[in-house]
Amino acid sequence: MSTSLGEQIIARTMQAGLVTDRHGNHWQYHSRSDHHSKTACWAIMFDLLRSCHLLRKHAAEGKIGFGINHELRDFRVNRKKNLDLVVCVGQPLNEPKSSLAGYGAEMGIKLTAAEQRELDLLPELRRGTVSNVHLALEAKACMTEHGKARPRLYDELASSFQAIHGDTNNAIAAAFVMINTTEKFASPSSRNPGRIRKGSLVFNAHKQPEVALKVLEKMMELPRRSDEKQAGFDAVGISMIDCQNDGSRITINDAVNAQVSPIVRYDALIQRLAHLYATKFSSI
DNA sequence: GGGGCTCGGGAAATAAGAGT
């Protein structure tokens, strides 16, 4: 199997600026939209299918489905929580736009010709109905105001692995966090209200790479577990991304990514999830 | 002035209502 493609797909798709606000402005990233997290989930699901033979087998046999914004119920505290991405057992929905490929097209996911060919060769994975969860992933982004976002990011992620394990004991719990590494960022809404005129964007300044690394540091404090008896995430992935949100190029920041611990890089997230899936669900 | 708590803006999703 080749190396992962997801980060490039995320950057390329976001760069297209597919979010339109109520003033008619097009944004590459908008905090009030969930397009970026859906894009990330799609890319991760694609990479997982590419990387895990058992997942492909289960998909081909129609044993599993995927879900985006899937509701989980934590029985211990009886609260519900929506997870960004889940892989679950169950009846696939039989709708035209319900395959991973169809969903990606609908979302405007930007693939290269080579990636599209790979997607075409994969077995069809369909959106599934609510059922036994095998794997659940929560995706978060931190694009600006890094310092202020840290406590909230941490709390939201910490509550999500609890919800995953509260719903299904042996489900794989994962987190993916995108952190912006540019020194300026055009923030939609209050900092840039109304219709944007050309050249009139207001930018937030970031002290980089310090602020991005501070968020990384906080994310490294998230509980991670190596076996089911412990509490924590089974896998965490962090991607450093360059996004000024002004229409300019969006890229993966390899220099800052190199400062991320190898165990939480995007590639490691995929590898770890693929491995966990293969070992945990070999007998279904 | 740096760090962190928390409120609420606003897009998307969903539900409800209205018209054909």
Added chain:
DNA sequence: ACTCTTATTTCCCGAGCCCC
């Protein structure tokens, strides 16, 4: 019954504000 419009709900995360 089906489509189109409008109201309601959900939920993500930016940033105001308070504290040290």
